[in-house]
Amino acid sequence: MTKQQALYKYLLRLGDNPLILGHRLSEWCSRGPILEEDLALTNIALDNIGRAQAFLKYAAEVEGLGKTADDLAYKRDERSFYNNLIAELPIGDFAYTIARQLLIAVFEQLQFTDLSKSSNETIAGIAAKSLKEVRYHVAHARDWCYRLGKGTEESHNRLQRAFNELWMYTGELFEMYDEDVILVFDGVAGDLNTLKIQYYDAVQKILNDSNIQIPVVDYMQTGSRKGIHTEYLGHILAEMQYLQRAYPDATW
Amino acid sequence: MVNTQLHTRDSILQILSVICDPEIPVVSIQEMGILRDVIVHDNVCEIIITPTYTGCPAMGIIEADIQSTLHHAGIDEVKVTTVYTPAWTTDWMTESTKEKLQKFGIAAPVHSHCMDWSKPEQHAVICPLCHAEDTQIISHFGSTACKALYKCNVCKEPFDYFKCH
Structure with missing residues (x-):
């Protein structure tokens, strides 16, 4: 793997996560439990799509084949997507969506704090920009965890169940792959291992404050760094890419 | 071609000062800090903008407004560049x-x-x-x-x- 290939794949990872999560969150549009929450989730979806655009645009430049961010989003196959599995899981119920938001947003806050010091100026710039937005995402998910966790027996049980189901997808966030090794050496990417303790500390504190038990799992899901996904990603892409596949380069 | 005799950085900023934020029509994109700079190249006029939020849907409209405003002023070769650094701030x-x-x-x-x-x-x-x-x-x-x-x-x-x- 050359440095250019490493950077390209790393940027796809940074772009695919918000692209797929943003797509998932947009499924809440008009279905939020209250109007304000509908707006909140779709606002967060928009932040994600915006970040995906920025990273995929840069990925296309690095690839150097004259593609655009849209080409990478709409004309790539499932096995070339590198988003973490947790981002592609169905939205589930509201507690499940909130639990996923917390697990991802806390990670992203640490990751972008780190990447805002990247030796790559473009990555550092997008990271610094995203960090401001992600802080709101953390606050949003955390406040809902408190309310659901300490709410009714029903809301508490649903949130607990969501964390129990999602916990095994958190290990993958920290997996270091070929591209990480190359890019960490140059100070482009951060060492994900160094974020792990902080991450679980931060999440556990919020779960404790929400009366939620820390799930115990003996297995962590893996695959996305190799482009191996759950059955759900194909369905997302079928919907998201349909128009550009059926009518290539169609414009409004 | 950009007529550099006619159009300077300052004169183009002046032309662009009429463009309002599509969501908040009482302030210009300059006042909002979205319009960052103008660079007059030999053959193209480059406008530097920075988004308030990465996913701000108004950015597309702002870019179209910049293009059309400058076209009306007789500047045809316009390139709008989005930069993220330094990150936009309400400051x-x-x-x-x-x-x-x-x-x-x-x-x-x-x-x-x-x-x-x-x-x-x-x-x-x-x-x-x-x-x-x-x-x-x-x-x-x-x-x-x-x-x-x-x-x-x-x-x-x-x-x-x-x-x-």
């Missing part, structure tokens, strides 16, 4: 811009750096309608990504607050 808004927001009914950002992110609602946000200090947050996410939704406990009206960023 770039001048006091007069904040006053315009207030008059339009949007509470202006109080500050950005000293924000306690864990509890944004702790800071007193003054109602832009009746100027009461007794207000409460309804949602951190309002009608657009850059605004939060507040309610005034005195006049009971809901209002937008431009989030510190």
